[in-house]
Amino acid sequence: MLEVASRAQNFLNVDLVLVDGQFDSKWIKAQLEPCLIHDQRGFGFVASGRLLRPDWKKFARRVVKAGRKTEGLLRALKLSPQSSVVDATAGLGVDSLLMASTGAQVTMIERHPVLALLLSDQLQQIEQEANWRSIAPRLSLTHSDAVTAFDQLQGQPVDVVYLDPMFETGSYRAKVSGNMQLLHKFSEPPSEDEQHALLKSAMQLANKVVVKRAAGAPPLAGETPQAVSTGDSVRYDIYTLYRSVSV
């Protein structure tokens, strides 16, 4: 874990602050420079007066109740306990937790070193919690760019690839959470070339690719999906007949 932390620290050229005991929002706002922190709840990243920390334990209720009725993501993915899914843009890992709640095996891929550190820390924490005993073994994490990781996964059984690249900042309908505002500091929406590369390589890996888009946004790489599953503020574009796609 310390190796991952020092990789993230060097990447951003920021301090790692070890916090002994509690801190509050006043302390967070007083940090003038971005920094990685470590306290009794694990790693976090502080910048612009905000703390970025996935805090998976807060999602326990939602994960326990998750099903196709309550989660648009699960309606679109249609996973079973036998499924193997790759969450290629894992971010804070919330969607991965929902996927793992179905019994499916979930491979998380995240390219940003800070997010990879935060995910790896959360994973390590839930591995030690009795309440998460059934979910934790279904999750694994790879710190890599998705396209590179897809090459390494070739030949392994992958039923679905899920892509949730950053939305354009103006495309959110619902209020954006503090975590998501900070995520935008790390990650840009993909360029056209990146969109084509992501979709094409995802389709070479699995027969089903599901892409989360902001409602009203054009499809990834301009490629029309075979089916669409709509939610309140987001849309899931579903690609299944990969041979007909010419990205």
Ligand SMILES: C[S@@+](CC[C@H](N)C(=O)[O-])C[C@H]1O[C@@H](n2cnc3c(N)ncnc32)[C@H](O)[C@@H]1O
């Ligand atoms: C919108 S967030 C994903 C949020 C996630 N679905 C969740 O539940 O928290 C997008 C994430 O994808 C990552 N990302 C974007 N392009 C990527 C790529 N080509 N390979 C790996 N990760 C990527 C970004 O660093 C960012 O953390």
